[in-house]
Amino acid sequence: MRKLVVGNWKMHGGLDANAALLGALREAGGQGCPSAVCVPFPYLQQAKSLLEGSAIAWGAQDLSEHAVGAYTGEVSGAMLNDFGCRYAIVGHSERRALFGDTDERVAAKVDAALAVKLQPILCVGETLDEREGGVTEAVVERQLKAVFERGGAAALAACVIAYEPVWAIGTGKTATPAQAQAVHAFIRGRLAAWCGADVAARTTILYGGSVKPQNAAELFGQADIDGGLIGGASLVAGDFLAIVAAAAS
Numbered sequence: 611m612r613k614l615v616v617g618n619w620k621m622h623g624g625l626d627a628n629a630a631l632l633g634a635l636r637e638a639g640g641q642g643c644p645s646a647v648c649v650p651f652p653y654l655q656q657a658k659s660l661l662e663g664s665a666i667a668w669g670a671q672d673l674s675e676h677a678v679g680a681y682t683g684e685v686s687g688a689m690l691n692d693f694g695c696r697y698a699i700v701g702h703s704e705r706r707a708l709f710g711d712t713d714e715r716v717a718a719k720v721d722a723a724l725a726v727k728l729q730p731i732l733c734v735g736e737t738l739d740e741r742e743g744g745v746t747e748a749v750v751e752r753q754l755k756a757v758f759e760r761g762g763a764a765a766l767a768a769c770v771i772a773y774e775p776v777w778a779i780g781t782g783k784t785a786t787p788a789q790a791q792a793v794h795a796f797i798r799g800r801l802a803a804w805c806g807a808d809v810a811a812r813t814t815i816l817y818g819g820s821v822k823p824q825n826a827a828e829l830f831g832q833a834d835i836d837g838g839l840i841g842g843a844s845l846v847a848g849d850f851l852a853i854v855a856a857a858a859s
């Protein structure tokens with residue numbers, strides 16, 4: 611089963627609010643579909659202590675491309691391992707647009723995650739200008755190819771991939787199921803060409819961008835959409851759980 615639902619809390623949360631949210635997720639159990647939450651670094655210990663032994667995994671929203679050293683403010687993959695992380699989001703469009711994560715740095719971060727056996731959730735996606743300019747596939751291909759060129763088929767094969775059209779993130783504008791499916795099918799086709807049909811068939815490709823309980827089932831019903839990367843709706847226990855339930859059914 612390839613389905614997966616991952617919450618991306620972004621820079622939201624606080625000890626009390628997190629305890630309530632994580633407690634509600636824990637209580638609900640896994641709902642028959644693998645799920646995880648990617649929380650801000652300072653709350654990893656809290657996620658570990660409240661989710662350990664539950665069906666819900668946890669992870670970080672980024673990591674350094676370096677293993678150790680004089681990199682003030684950075685967090686290494688080994689440090690994430692100390693807190694039991696299973697996943698690290700890599701190349702989120704906010705990191706790319708606001709914090710200078712180039713395709714090459716994203717590829718280096720994928721390598722850094724894999725070096726310590728964290729599973730990267732590799733985000734790709736086009737801006738509105740790029741979509742309107744007709745270069746969606748070229749952009750997504752370039753972003754994937756940077757990982758392939760650095761780490762080979764093994765690196766790409768080890769990732770969860772998240773297609774997140776930048777114009778749909780936090781805007782309330784969701785890609786239509788058909789728009790999302792078309793790009794997901796394109797991504798699976800690239801994986802087949804570079805990594806082989808088996809890898810393409812078993813890779814989890816998530817959709818992200820304004821996924822809500824109301825649109826989740828239709829998105830997840832598409833042939834190549836294997837679940838979601840959920841921002842805003844992952845901050846509300848009932849919404850996140852409803853999305854996980856939609857992926858399970």
Ligand code: PGA
Nearest residue numbers: 779780819820840841842
């Ligand atoms: P959103 O964010 O669900 O709030 O649109 C998704 C994401 O950025 O991962």
